[in-house]
Amino acid sequence: MITPHGTVELPTFMPVGTAGSVKAMLPEEVARTGAQVILGNTYHLLLRPGHTLVRDLGGLHKFAGWSGTILTDSGGFQVLSLKELRKISEEGVAFQSPYDGRKHLLSPELSIEIQEALGTDIAMAFDECPPADAERDYVARSMARTTRWLQRCQDARRQPERTSMFGIVQGGVYDDLRREHAEQVLAFDLDGYAIGGVAIGESKEDMLRVVDTSTDLLPVDRPRYLMGVGLPYDLVAAVAAGVDMFDCVVPTRNARTGRIFTSKGLVVVKNAQNRDDGRPLDEDCDCPTCQNFSRAYIRHLWTSGEILVHRLTTMHNLWFFGRLMARIRAAIDAGTMQDLLRETKAGPYGVDGGR
Amino acid sequence: MITPHGTVELPTFMPVGTAGSVKAMLPEEVARTGAQVILGNTYHLLLRPGHTLVRDLGGLHKFAGWSGTILTDSGGFQVLSLKELRKISEEGVAFQSPYDGRKHLLSPELSIEIQEALGTDIAMAFDECPPADAERDYVARSMARTTRWLQRCQDARRQPERTSMFGIVQGGVYDDLRREHAEQVLAFDLDGYAIGGVAIGESKEDMLRVVDTSTDLLPVDRPRYLMGVGLPYDLVAAVAAGVDMFDCVVPTRNARTGRIFTSKGLVVVKNAQNRDDGRPLDEDCDCPTCQNFSRAYIRHLWTSGEILVHRLTTMHNLWFFGRLMARIRAAIDAGTMQDLLRETKAGPYGVDGGR
Numbered sequence: 001m002i003t004p005h006g007t008v009e010l011p012t013f014m015p016v017g018t019a020g021s022v023k024a025m026l027p028e029e030v031a032r033t034g035a036q037v038i039l040g041n042t043y044h045l046l047l048r049p050g051h052t053l054v055r056d057l058g059g060l061h062k063f064a065g066w067s068g069t070i071l072t073d074s075g076g077f078q079v080l081s082l083k084e085l086r087k088i089s090e091e092g093v094a095f096q097s098p099y100d101g102r103k104h105l106l107s108p109e110l111s112i113e114i115q116e117a118l119g120t121d122i123a124m125a126f127d128e129c130p131p132a133d134a135e136r137d138y139v140a141r142s143m144a145r146t147t148r149w150l151q152r153c154q155d156a157r158r159q160p161e162r163t164s165m166f167g168i169v170q171g172g173v174y175d176d177l178r179r180e181h182a183e184q185v186l187a188f189d190l191d192g193y194a195i196g197g198v199a200i201g202e203s204k205e206d207m208l209r210v211v212d213t214s215t216d217l218l219p220v221d222r223p224r225y226l227m228g229v230g231l232p233y234d235l236v237a238a239v240a241a242g243v244d245m246f247d248c249v250v251p252t253r254n255a256r257t258g259r260i261f262t263s264k265g266l267v268v269v270k271n272a273q274n275r276d277d278g279r280p281l282d283e284d285c286d287c288p289t290c291q292n293f294s295r296a297y298i299r300h301l302w303t304s305g306e307i308l309v310h311r312l313t314t315m316h317n318l319w320f321f322g323r324l325m326a327r328i329r330a331a332i333d334a335g336t337m338q339d340l341l342r343e344t345k346a347g348p349y350g351v352d353g354g355r
Numbered sequence: 356m357i358t359p360h361g362t363v364e365l366p367t368f369m370p371v372g373t374a375g376s377v378k379a380m381l382p383e384e385v386a387r388t389g390a391q392v393i394l395g396n397t398y399h400l401l402l403r404p405g406h407t408l409v410r411d412l413g414g415l416h417k418f419a420g421w422s423g424t425i426l427t428d429s430g431g432f433q434v435l436s437l438k439e440l441r442k443i444s445e446e447g448v449a450f451q452s453p454y455d456g457r458k459h460l461l462s463p464e465l466s467i468e469i470q471e472a473l474g475t476d477i478a479m480a481f482d483e484c485p486p487a488d489a490e491r492d493y494v495a496r497s498m499a500r501t502t503r504w505l506q507r508c509q510d511a512r513r514q515p516e517r518t519s520m521f522g523i524v525q526g527g528v529y530d531d532l533r534r535e536h537a538e539q540v541l542a543f544d545l546d547g548y549a550i551g552g553v554a555i556g557e558s559k560e561d562m563l564r565v566v567d568t569s570t571d572l573l574p575v576d577r578p579r580y581l582m583g584v585g586l587p588y589d590l591v592a593a594v595a596a597g598v599d600m601f602d603c604v605v606p607t608r609n610a611r612t613g614r615i616f617t618s619k620g621l622v623v624v625k626n627a628q629n630r631d632d633g634r635p636l637d638e639d640c641d642c643p644t645c646q647n648f649s650r651a652y653i654r655h656l657w658t659s660g661e662i663l664v665h666r667l668t669t670m671h672n673l674w675f676f677g678r679l680m681a682r683i684r685a686a687i688d689a690g691t692m693q694d695l696l697r698e699t700k701a702g703p704y705g706v707d708g709g710r
């Protein structure tokens with residue numbers, strides 16, 4: 001995938017840099033883990049520091065010191081998560097800032113305006129992601145509105161040559177709705193297409209079926225992006241189904257709660273058994289953390305509340321995901337994705353492993 | 356100064372790595388700021404993770420990944436700071452761990468045992484540092500006991516060829532007591548000598564006088580270490596008086612409270628005027644923070660509670676101190692220390708600047 005900020009090898013995993021920082025990490029360190037795209041959150045950057053400020057300072061790449069590709073979400077998912085503080089209408093989503101109580105209306109037009117102001121490489125269309133337990137009728141109505149919002153996003157674009165836009169296919173766990181919505185979204189000739197409304201509480205079986213259904217519906221000559229996924233098995237299974245792009249807080253958030261992905265399975269930093277363990281977190285890992293520090297030291301930092309622990313664990317977890325994506329790309333080249341899928345299923349990160 | 360872990364250019368500023376980590380920083384980053392020695396705290400490492408554990412894992416250098424020189428304090432200053440939780444006797448200082456309530460007795464023998472177990476390059480003798488408002492009689496009696504403790508430290512050493520020991524001169528703000536104690540401490544032929552009991556609340560005038568008095572009393576062929584100092588002016592003035600080594604939490608702690616040393620004076624990160632300021636923290640600084648990030652971004656990270664801000668500010672402040680020490684060494688070589696002292700006094704870090 002070619003963007004204004006470089007060529008991205010697919011499939012790719014995008015670390016989440018919510019507020020313009022992949023938590024605890026320098027941009028150069030994120031790049032060292034193999035990441036070529038980071039995700040920024042429109043909602044967070046709108047509220048702090050504000051998109052016009054970022055624009056006036058030269059855009060998000062310069063602001064955050066990231067020279068690779070940036071994809072921003074539309075802000076829709078986050079404002080909808082505010083629950084009592086937001087209200088959906090045809091116009092958009094009205095919400096109150098949890099920081100200062102100020103009222104905002106996030107509309108398709110504003111979402112695109114923000115993303116273009118940030119100077120993102122890939123903007124996501126503004127959509128509604130209905131909750132996992134939404135009734136079929138609601139999903140159908142919501143999906144129709146998301147299509148109308150997509151038209152408004154398309155009309156609002158001011159710099160399509162500089163900022164790509166991906167459309168998002170919704171439809172909940174209903175295969176026919178997924179098909180119907182995919183048709184509507186594909187009617188717009190967009191730079192890529194995303195599968196939204198997954199990994200939000202539905203069963204793993206439903207998720208994998210939706211991914212299978214959706215990838216079959218999306219064109220092979222455009223990137224296919226599975227939003228908010230995922231765990232190691234999900235990545236392998238989704239790539240096997242045809243997905244090219246992922247974002248998820250799993251590696252970074254788990255790192256900050258001391259949950260470490262290793263070749264032997266999850267290691268929990270604070271566990272007493274690490275107290276005097278001179279081995280690295282993962283003996284099969286060549287990340288800077290595993291090359292330089294022991295489990296005992298990392299547990300000591302954790303116990304002592306030292307900031308450094310978040311750096312060491314985040315570096316390792318992102319490295320683990322970077323290596324997994326490299327293995328997936330190698331398996332695609334070698335035509336051995338089904339072997340990798342079987343192997344992953346039988347390994348420490350079978351179906352729900354790593355949660 | 357030559358230690359088992361390298362040659363140290365003097366004068367040197369030692370960043371504080373309390374619990375085996377210069378907060379927020381990787382060892383390689385600390386080294387990049389020009390630091391060649393870090394300080395570890397015996398008290399903290401005794402309680403967490405325990406000195407025998409560090410010893411069994413190969414010592415503090417390996418544990419913390421620091422290949423340069425390590426100096427450890429004796430633990431005396433920290434246990435005395437526990438106030439209600441400690442009791443001083445001839446034997447040592449009995450105290451309760453604030454973490455788990457366990458009782459400990461830190462004695463001269465145990466302090467040396469811990470420091471040798473940690474594998475420190477330079478151990479500090481176990482001393483009492485009386486409070487700044489202590490009466491002369493108390494200071495005199497305490498100082499005599501510190502001398503007896505020094506004898507016990509000397510007797511307790513098991514690896515003098517591997518671990519140097521510095522003696523500490525006390526005597527409060529009383530010039531005659533300082534002289535008397537220096538004589539007692541110098542009677543031990545030690546690898547270096549420290550000026551203790553300063554920067555603990557006495558006036559700046561008293562401090563500078565004590566430094567002047569003390570440096571005159573200490574031999575020129577051994578390192579002279581001024582403990583717990585200091586602010587930029589203090590460093591320049593103390594070197595002019597003959598001091599070779601310093602440790603202080605000022606650069607690292609100020610960094611974590613968002614107070615930044617720059618060539619134009621202190622910058623407070625959270626101040627509203629930084630909100631849209633695209634300039635680096637210090638336009639005259641070549642540290643990685645100033646080369647890559649704006650005040651606006653750093654303030655944004657601060658406001659958003661992002662961990663990265665502590666890395667960026669700590670890197671900058673340590674870099675500032677590293678550059679200041681390099682300027683001091685250059686001024687010594689050029690014979691212009693008095694010029695540098697005058698210049699410093701007239702600049703943004705005159706006498707109390709940077710507090």
